[in-house]
Amino acid sequence: MPQNIPIVENILNANDKLAQTNRARIDAAGVFSINILASPGAGKTSLIEQTLPLLKGKLRVATVDGDIATSIDADRAAAAGAGAAIQINTGGDCHLDAVMLFGALEQLDLTQFDLLIVENVGNLVCPANFKLGTHKTVLVASVPEGDDKPYKYPGTYRGVDALVVNKIDLLPYVNFRMDYFTQGVQVLNPGVTTFPLSCRTGEGLDAWVEWLVQNAKKSAS
Amino acid sequence: MPQNIPIVENILNANDKLAQTNRARIDAAGVFSINILASPGAGKTSLIEQTLPLLKGKLRVATVDGDIATSIDADRAAAAGAGAAIQINTGGDCHLDAVMLFGALEQLDLTQFDLLIVENVGNLVCPANFKLGTHKTVLVASVPEGDDKPYKYPGTYRGVDALVVNKIDLLPYVNFRMDYFTQGVQVLNPGVTTFPLSCRTGEGLDAWVEWLVQNAKKSAS
Numbered sequence: 001m002p003q004n005i006p007i008v009e010n011i012l013n014a015n016d017k018l019a020q021t022n023r024a025r026i027d028a029a030g031v032f033s034i035n036i037l038a039s040p041g042a043g044k045t046s047l048i049e050q051t052l053p054l055l056k057g058k059l060r061v062a063t064v065d066g067d068i069a070t071s072i073d074a075d076r077a078a079a080a081g082a083g084a085a086i087q088i089n090t091g092g093d094c095h096l097d098a099v100m101l102f103g104a105l106e107q108l109d110l111t112q113f114d115l116l117i118v119e120n121v122g123n124l125v126c127p128a129n130f131k132l133g134t135h136k137t138v139l140v141a142s143v144p145e146g147d148d149k150p151y152k153y154p155g156t157y158r159g160v161d162a163l164v165v166n167k168i169d170l171l172p173y174v175n176f177r178m179d180y181f182t183q184g185v186q187v188l189n190p191g192v193t194t195f196p197l198s199c200r201t202g203e204g205l206d207a208w209v210e211w212l213v214q215n216a217k218k219s220a221s
Numbered sequence: 222m223p224q225n226i227p228i229v230e231n232i233l234n235a236n237d238k239l240a241q242t243n244r245a246r247i248d249a250a251g252v253f254s255i256n257i258l259a260s261p262g263a264g265k266t267s268l269i270e271q272t273l274p275l276l277k278g279k280l281r282v283a284t285v286d287g288d289i290a291t292s293i294d295a296d297r298a299a300a301a302g303a304g305a306a307i308q309i310n311t312g313g314d315c316h317l318d319a320v321m322l323f324g325a326l327e328q329l330d331l332t333q334f335d336l337l338i339v340e341n342v343g344n345l346v347c348p349a350n351f352k353l354g355t356h357k358t359v360l361v362a363s364v365p366e367g368d369d370k371p372y373k374y375p376g377t378y379r380g381v382d383a384l385v386v387n388k389i390d391l392l393p394y395v396n397f398r399m400d401y402f403t404q405g406v407q408v409l410n411p412g413v414t415t416f417p418l419s420c421r422t423g424e425g426l427d428a429w430v431e432w433l434v435q436n437a438k439k440s441a442s
Contacts, residue, residue, distance in 0.1 A: 152290060
């Protein structure tokens, strides 16, 4: 038998491999990056819209917005003050993947930014299966979606690094048991950083913004 | 060259073929069937819950509920009075397909029912690509999701036979321009039957129930 035959394990698929490339590029620029997941209409774009003015003078932000169609989201991000806003139209695909983000990064001079916000396609299932290369995955849940969502979409709730619970201003008008929701979250993702907030009233946005600023400081150092 | 070589065109994929089988089975029993699509939390299960008591004495209803995990939805349908409630756990799949419905139909004596309600996985993208064999596809939109959804999910809005706009009781509390929403719907799906309603207050449910009853009468005759 010949000696020292190298064994190459197929640990990563093509998407994950390219996600590593994306990450290296983002890291080299000292940028902090997040991938925002949510159901359609949970408030991903509204969150970005409300967050950007609060980051003015603190962080320089680039956004990459994924949608089946239109540039509505990138338009909103640009209007809210994003230093660069790139729209990816997936043309029917139900998620972003590392190839799409790779293409978007080609359009960006990352050294001009401190924070990269990637807004995924509105979908609580498929995006969770595709790494992009970002540092943290953030799930935006919303009160009117109902308190049973952690139980029904466990894969997505299990895999995220932070959880925004948006539209808390609607709590008086819907049946949403926060304790039942939190219990479901804690079983799947114990201790996950959670930000209850309202993009409409602004309540709770400070803690979220502070989290972004602190993480960006760590990435830059 | 040999004569009369039969040419078989691959018109239908396997899913569509099985959807035809499902449809034949449903038609043979004289049952009217709908496939309900929506974002997570738009109110598919709530709609079924509120509809079943209103159909009591009018239609005998069976439900098939698709979810990534749990039997929460079938439990709710059964509690609300479904004559049979079957839960399909897709085990991660982001949509129902004709094979899954075929399996569910195996568990049902369709001759005992007038209406079959299939509740798809909460997802505004993928379910639209898989025919099940039902007569009509119904999309449940909801007011807090926002008025831009037709523009951002055109494939789904284009393909449906009826549109329920749920949670109209929340209109005073959110930014939802009904005319902008309706304009987007009309471009994609001119004249689609639309039911603005609230599962919470019951407003608008009568017209929806009447639509089901009339369609079921046609299927039975």
